[in-house]
Amino acid sequence: xxxxxxxxxxxxxxxxxxxxxxxxxxxxxxxxxxxxxxxxxxxxxxxxxxxxxxxxxxxxxxxxxxxxxxxxxxxxxxxxxxxxxxxxxxxxxxxxxxxxxxxxxxxxxxxxxxxxxxxxxxxxxxxxxxxxxxxxxxxxxxxxxxxxxxxxxxxxxxxxxxxxxxxxxxxxxxxxxxxxxxxxxxxxxxxxxxxxxxxxxxxxxxxxxx
Amino acid sequence: xxxxxxxxxxxxxxxxxxxxxxxxxxxxxxxxxxxxxxxxxxxxxxxxxxxxxxxxxxxxxxxxxxxxxxxxxxxxxxxxxxxxxxxxxxxxxxxxxxxxxxxxxxxxxxxxxxxxxxxxxxxxxxxxxxxxxxxxxxxxxxxxxxxxxxxxxxxxxxxxxxxxxxxxxxxxxxxxxxxxxxxxxxxxxxxxxxxxxxxxxxxxxxxxxxxxxxxxxxxxxxxxxxxxxxxxxxxxxxxxxxxxxxxxxxxxxxxxxxxxxxxxxxxxxxxxxxxxxxxxxxxxxxxxxxxxxxxxxxxxxxxxxxxxxxxxxxxxxxxxxxxxxxxxxxxxxxxxxxxxxxxxxxxxxxxxxxxxxxxxxxxxxxxxxxxxxxxxxxxxxxxxxxxxxxxxxxxxxxxxxxxxxxxxxxxxxxxxxxxxxxxxxxxxxxxxxxxxxxxxxxxxxxxxxxxxxxxxxxxxxxxxxxxxxxxxxxxxxxxxxxxxxxxxxxxxxxxxxxxxxxxxxxxxxxxxxxxxxxxxxxxxxxxxxxxxxxxxxxxxxxxxxxxxxxxxxxxxxxxxxxxxxxxxxxxxxxxxxxxxxxxxxxxxxxxxxxxxxxxxxxxxxxxxxxxxxxxxxxxxxxxxxxxxxxxxxxxxxxxxxxxxxxxxxxxxxxxxxx
Amino acid sequence: xxxxxxxxxxxxxxxxxxxxxxxxxxxxxxxxxxxxxxxxxxxxxxxxxxxxxxxxxxxxxxxxxxxxxxxxxxxxxxxxxxxxxxxxxxxxxxxxxxx
Ligand code: HEM
Ligand SMILES: [Cu+2]
Numbered sequence: 006x007x008x009x010x011x012x013x014x015x016x017x018x019x020x021x022x023x024x025x026x027x028x029x030x031x032x033x034x035x036x037x038x039x040x041x042x043x044x045x046x047x048x049x050x051x052x053x054x055x056x057x058x059x060x061x062x063x064x065x066x067x068x069x070x071x072x073x074x075x076x077x078x079x080x081x082x083x084x085x086x087x088x089x090x091x092x093x094x095x096x097x098x099x100x101x102x103x104x105x106x107x108x109x110x111x112x113x114x115x116x117x118x119x120x121x122x123x124x125x126x127x128x129x130x131x132x133x134x135x136x137x138x139x140x141x142x143x144x145x146x147x148x149x150x151x152x153x154x155x156x157x158x159x160x161x162x163x164x165x166x167x168x169x170x171x172x173x174x175x176x177x178x179x180x181x182x183x184x185x186x187x188x189x190x191x192x193x194x195x196x197x198x199x200x201x202x203x204x205x206x207x208x209x210x211x212x213x214x215x
Numbered sequence: 216x217x218x219x220x221x222x223x224x225x226x227x228x229x230x231x232x233x234x235x236x237x238x239x240x241x242x243x244x245x246x247x248x249x250x251x252x253x254x255x256x257x258x259x260x261x262x263x264x265x266x267x268x269x270x271x272x273x274x275x276x277x278x279x280x281x282x283x284x285x286x287x288x289x290x291x292x293x294x295x296x297x298x299x300x301x302x303x304x305x306x307x308x309x310x311x312x313x314x315x316x317x318x319x320x321x322x323x324x325x326x327x328x329x330x331x332x333x334x335x336x337x338x339x340x341x342x343x344x345x346x347x348x349x350x351x352x353x354x355x356x357x358x359x360x361x362x363x364x365x366x367x368x369x370x371x372x373x374x375x376x377x378x379x380x381x382x383x384x385x386x387x388x389x390x391x392x393x394x395x396x397x398x399x400x401x402x403x404x405x406x407x408x409x410x411x412x413x414x415x416x417x418x419x420x421x422x423x424x425x426x427x428x429x430x431x432x433x434x435x436x437x438x439x440x441x442x443x444x445x446x447x448x449x450x451x452x453x454x455x456x457x458x459x460x461x462x463x464x465x466x467x468x469x470x471x472x473x474x475x476x477x478x479x480x481x482x483x484x485x486x487x488x489x490x491x492x493x494x495x496x497x498x499x500x501x502x503x504x505x506x507x508x509x510x511x512x513x514x515x516x517x518x519x520x521x522x523x524x525x526x527x528x529x530x531x532x533x534x535x536x537x538x539x540x541x542x543x544x545x546x547x548x549x550x551x552x553x554x555x556x557x558x559x560x561x562x563x564x565x566x567x568x569x570x571x572x573x574x575x576x577x578x579x580x581x582x583x584x585x586x587x588x589x590x591x592x593x594x595x596x597x598x599x600x601x602x603x604x605x606x607x608x609x610x611x612x613x614x615x616x617x618x619x620x621x622x623x624x625x626x627x628x629x630x631x632x633x634x635x636x637x638x639x640x641x642x643x644x645x646x647x648x649x650x651x652x653x654x655x656x657x658x659x660x661x662x663x664x665x666x667x668x669x670x671x672x673x674x675x676x677x678x679x680x681x682x683x684x685x686x687x688x689x690x691x692x693x694x695x696x697x698x699x700x701x702x703x704x705x706x707x708x709x710x711x712x713x714x715x716x717x718x719x720x721x722x723x724x725x726x727x728x729x730x731x732x733x734x735x736x737x738x739x740x741x742x743x744x745x746x747x748x749x750x751x752x753x754x755x756x757x758x759x760x761x762x763x764x765x766x767x768x769x770x771x772x773x774x775x776x777x778x779x780x781x782x783x784x785x786x787x788x789x790x791x792x793x794x795x796x797x798x799x800x801x802x803x804x805x806x807x808x809x810x811x812x813x814x815x816x817x818x819x820x821x822x823x824x825x826x827x828x829x830x831x832x833x834x835x836x837x838x839x840x841x842x843x844x845x846x847x848x849x850x851x852x853x854x855x856x857x858x859x860x861x862x863x864x865x866x867x868x869x870x871x872x873x
Numbered sequence: 874x875x876x877x878x879x880x881x882x883x884x885x886x887x888x889x890x891x892x893x894x895x896x897x898x899x900x901x902x903x904x905x906x907x908x909x910x911x912x913x914x915x916x917x918x919x920x921x922x923x924x925x926x927x928x929x930x931x932x933x934x935x936x937x938x939x940x941x942x943x944x945x946x947x948x949x950x951x952x953x954x955x956x957x958x959x960x961x962x963x964x965x966x967x968x969x970x971x972x
Contacts, residue, residue: 030416046953053957054450093895182852
């Protein structure tokens with residue numbers, strides 16, 4: 006069933022292309038966007054694996070602190086909120102890019118990067134605080150799997166920040182090959198995905214006690 | 216006549232670097248001949264050849280490792296390898312065969328033939344394609360570096376804890392293994408995104424999904440399996456690396472960890488992986504059988520859907536590798552039943568192939584022989600697979616040579632025979648010369664006999680209780696009479712030499728064909744699918760004009776038409792069909808331009824990995840290479856601008872590819 | 874050919890619309906955090922999971938435009954998502970995680 010429905014999706018995309026005549030691809034969809042969505046589908050299994058590992062080990066704290074002893078919910082709520090709002094600024098950047106409004110594209114892209122950096126900064130602060138409370142990377146299975154999961158997410162955010170800052174630089178020098186707005190949109194897709202992963206992590210890891 | 220145009224070295228980035236041009240520090244490579252044309256190519260055909268050549272090299276390496284294993288086990292108390300080396304040998308043998316031979320060989324065929332089969336001029340992301348190849352190659356070399364740096368990985372290709380931990384595996388072998396597979400994983404993942412996009416988006420007009428050649432279909436399923444399975448092993452490998460290099464204890468029972476975590480993650484990836492290995496070969500023989508039976512594939516939609524069904528159900532059976540691990544009765548029952556179920560779509564395929572041959576005018580070319588060989592041998596392996604799906608029976612078989620027999624029948628008799636069928640079938644397409652059929656026949660029979668001699672007796676050995684992964688067996692426990700270990704082990708080892716001779720004949724065939732092989736006619740096999748509707752070897756742009764597709768087996772339908780009695784009769788030769796395409800040739804085609812960045816980017820990865828093992832600054836240096844590569848990549852257009860071409864394109868009718 | 878195609882699909886949402894969406898997301902987040910301080914009893918877990926799913930869906934549908942795009946994108950993405958949920962769900966079940 007899953008398969009026939011997916012098949013249907015491709016076929017409708019096919020006919021869509023036909024009705025629009027000279028589309029460049031068989032489905033009429035952009036290669037870049039399709040590639041990006043495929044990649045994000047794949048990322049679901051990456052984060053799924055890390056989250057499941059954490060779930061399995063969250064209670065195994067050994068001599069170290071338990072999750073509820075270290076988590077600082079107000080602090081993490083704020084940084085989660087910051088990341089969530091960066092999705093808004095990102096979408097505004099994409100929207101500006103689609104309108105060809107360079108100034109606002111730079112503006113919102115830069116703000117998104119700054120919000121992202123705030124989030125990562127918060128994470129660094131949080132990790133340091135945990136470490137000072139006796140929760141090192143190797144303290145327990147809980148701590149290792151926590152740091153690996155959130156660390157992976159943090160690396161994803163950092164990569165996003167680098168991409169955002171680079172695109173501003175490259176755009177200012179008019180060096181973007183191909184469609185500018187699509188490039189911004191691609192980075193946007195990645196950025197939002199990293200945000201939704203955090204939506205899940207925030208609930209499953211922080212808010213629901215082990 | 217089509218005018219394939221090339222960018223010149225002169226422009227692209229002005230020679231004098233002003234601030235605005237210096238970002239693209241390197242000029243685009245332009246060589247179209249010589250080694251540079253290979254190193255920096257983004258052409259899917261060149262990359263396909265390089266994938267396959269590298270895979271063939273690793274096949275030889277893995278084969279030599281296998282021969283050493285068999286020599287060690289030929290007689291009791293083998294002395295050729297010590298226990299430690301033996302462990303490294305079987306680990307690296309399996310790893311090499313799975314990740315560095317079958318997968319990249321299938322990727323090579325996919326690269327070469329998917330664009331041709333769907334009527335495209337290249338893949339969707341030509342530079343990512345080049346990156347995938349280099350990442351695979353560097354990852355494979357990296358994996359094998361461990362041999363020279365203190366010993367290779369030795370925990371088995373499934374690398375169970377605690378064998379994977381520092382206590383039982385103190386050398387850096389497992390580190391190299393985990394990070395090397397991480398790199399080849401990146402290659403596979405990038406390849407999957409690329410090929411899926413290609414299949415969905417780059418089809419010629421009229422090439423509906425259900426008109427696609429079956430090889431492309433099976434590869435599409437494989438790429439989806441890779442897309443979703445690779446990240447699972449990525450997680451597992453990262454956890455392993457963190458355990459080994461940074462002191463975590465994810466799989467360390469004494470620290471309270473659950474060793475089944477690794478087993479689950481590995482097999483959630485591992486079972487889809489076995490379909491990743493076999494489905495390309497299913498695709499190959501589904502092309503070969505109809506051509507040499509002079510009949511269309513029987514039940515094309517069933518072959519497509521059963522392939523997709525295998526891909527789907529393949530996600531729900533992984534724990535059949537863990538029946539003996541104390542999963543609990545419910546899990547065992549569930550996975551036992553799902554495993555039995557997966558034999559059904561596999562059986563459907565076997566029925567379809569048999570019905571394709573049935574009543575056909577068979578031509579036993581070497582390609583056909585290998586295809587029929589696959590049907591027979593794979594069926595044997597499939598049947599022993601069903602015997603392990605019965606959990607109580609599997610508890611007898613698991614960790615014995617019976618399992619080794621099973622997976623070699625499906626992998627050697629299935630995956631590898633399919634690939635060989637493809638070699639003989641497609642060789643003239645790729646190189647314009649036919650492999651020698653006579654030598655090929657010897658090649659085939661030596662491989663059939665050798666493979667049955669080697670792996671057949673392992674059923675007996677296994678049921679007699681010879682365990683897997685033991686570096687010696689002893690006379691005292693060898694048993695008597697017909698079931699004596701001694702006789703069958705010796706027999707299997709001799710078989711492995713016959714098998715090696717068979718493979719050697721193939722290598723000789725390559726050399727002989729290259730020296731003075733018969734030049735192939737345009738359509739040597741009277742083939743059916745689109746990849747044959749172009750020259751041998753195809754031009755850089757594949758098709759002079761993109762054909763419009765109105766049939767499954769388009770090429771066949773252009774050559775044959777139904778006569779008054781409903782018989783298919785030949786109305787056009789391949790040359791005539793080709794001429795029609797040439798007459799409508801696109802005047803100016805701008806192919807994706809060669810690039811330095813894919814290889815630069817890929818080269819950064821093993822440096823990072825090396826640094827993770829030995830010293831972090833090296834890893835950072837690798838990261839800088841990667842970053843540098845990314846920037847170069849990001850600001851360089853995939854196809855050079857029109858005014859950069861020679862002659863500069865003035866006309867509007869330039870066709871851009873990629 | 875990748876770079877040329879730029880299908881100017883209308884993304885069906887104004888900037889004000891995006892701000893409204895963000896306000897909804899912020900409100901849900903506030904509720905989520907509130908569950909930490911208020912005792913919801915048996916409702917605690919389901920309410921958190923539902924709010925999480927809703928937020929996820931909103932970001933993916935509106936910010937990532939999945940609602941306005943070709944179904945094919947939804948298929949490849951949700952295929953990965955549901956595959957992950959199923960496979961890892963079974964995986965955790967074998968460890969008796971849910972019981
Ligand atoms: C008819 C379909 C199949 C069934 C029912 C089946 C069943 C099984 C089972 C239950 C095992 C685990 C045995 C044990 O370790 O105790 C197994 C092992 C294995 N199978 Fe299959 N199998 C099938 C097809 C395949 C195919 C198509 C391939 C690869 C092309 C394959 C490759 C393997 C490998 C490599 C192993 C051993 C893994 C290891 O322990 O190292 N099987 N099979
Ligand atoms: Cu399996």
